[in-house]
Amino acid sequence: MLLRSETIPRSEFEAGTGWQLKPEGACQGEVCVPLSQPAGDTVDVARVAKDLGMPFVAAPGFKLWALGPASIGSRALATAKAADLRLPDLDGKEFRLSSLLGQKVLLYAWAPY
C-alpha cells in the first residue's frame, strides 16, 4: 500500500493491507502475528512492518512510501479469507468486496494494454 506519511490511522492500515490490528496481534483470517507493541489508533508503520516482515520503502524526496505485502509462508496468501478489497468504479464510488457476502464472486483481472 502507498502512504504519504510514516504514521497512519489504524483504519487506513487495516484497509490497505488486509491485516486487522487486534490485542492479540495483527490478524488476517485465522492467522495472527504478535506485535512488539500493541497498536493504538495511529500506526507507526515502520514498526508494524518489521513485526510482519513487510518491506517498507521510501521514494526519497517525494514524501511517498510503499508498504509491501507480508510474505508469510512464502505464498501470496497467508489465509484463504479474502481481504476486503476496496476499489473505486468509474464514477469514483468506492466498492467493497464485503458488500457481496452471501454471493459467489468471480474477481476478474483485466487490463487495457
Add this chain to the structure above:
Amino acid sequence: MWQALRKELHPKGFELVTVGLDSKGDAGCRAFIEAAKPEHPSLIDRHHVLAELFGVTNIPSSVWIDEEGTIVRPAEPAPAPPQATPSAPQATTPSPPRLNLPAEAPQRFKDIMAEAAKIRKDPQSYHAALRDWVEKGAASKFALPPDEVIARSRPRDNGKALGHAHFQLATQLEIDGHHEEAVKHFREAHRLVPDSWTFRRQAWSLEQVGEGPLARFWQGPNPAAPDAWPYEGDWLSDIRREGAENYNEPWKP
C-alpha cells in the same frame, strides 16, 4: 461473453467483479468499460492491489470467492467462455481489444498477435468447473480447501514483497508526473518479481510508440530511437524467450 455468462449465473447467487489494472486509471479503462456497459461492479485498480492482496501476476485471471468471503480458487488464468450462444448479447467484459490489424500494420503487431495466438488456454475445463461450483458450492470438487488455496497462491518471498512495494511507488510516481523516477522503481519491481507479466506490461505500456489506440500495445523499443528504451525486456522479446506456450501454466482442476 463474460457478461452473458454473468447474466445467466447471477440468479443462482453469482456475481462477477471486473477490475482494470492500470495506473492510467479512468483514462486507460473508461472506453472499454463504457463499451461493455457492465451491470456488475467494474472497478479501477491504479496500483495493482490485486497483485498485493490476491497474488495476481497476469491478465486475464480470476479469483473465486464463496458466500462466506473465503477464497476457493486463488489467482489463475481465466479464459473467456468457450462461445456465446447465438442469442447472447455481444457486449463483452472490458478487455483489451482484439487487434484487428489493417494489412499495413507494422510487422511488430503481426508478430505479437502470432505469439499471443500460441498462448495456452483451456476454456472448456475452466468454464465447466465454474458452472459446477456455482451449482454445487462447497460440494464442488473445484472449490479447493483453504490449505490448498494458500499452497496454490503465487510464491512470494521477501524479495518479491519488496518488488511489490517498488511497483506501487512506481505507479504513484507515474501518476504524479515523475516518469523517470517511476521507471527506476518499475525496473526494481521487474528485477525482484520476474514472474509478473502485469508488472512488465504495465510499465511497457506507458512507453507509447506512435499515436492512436495501438500505441500502448507496441510495448517495445521505438525503431526510431531504440537506445531510449528504458527496460531490459519488451513484450515480443520476453514472450519469445519464455515461450508463449509457457505464458499460462496448465489449468489444474
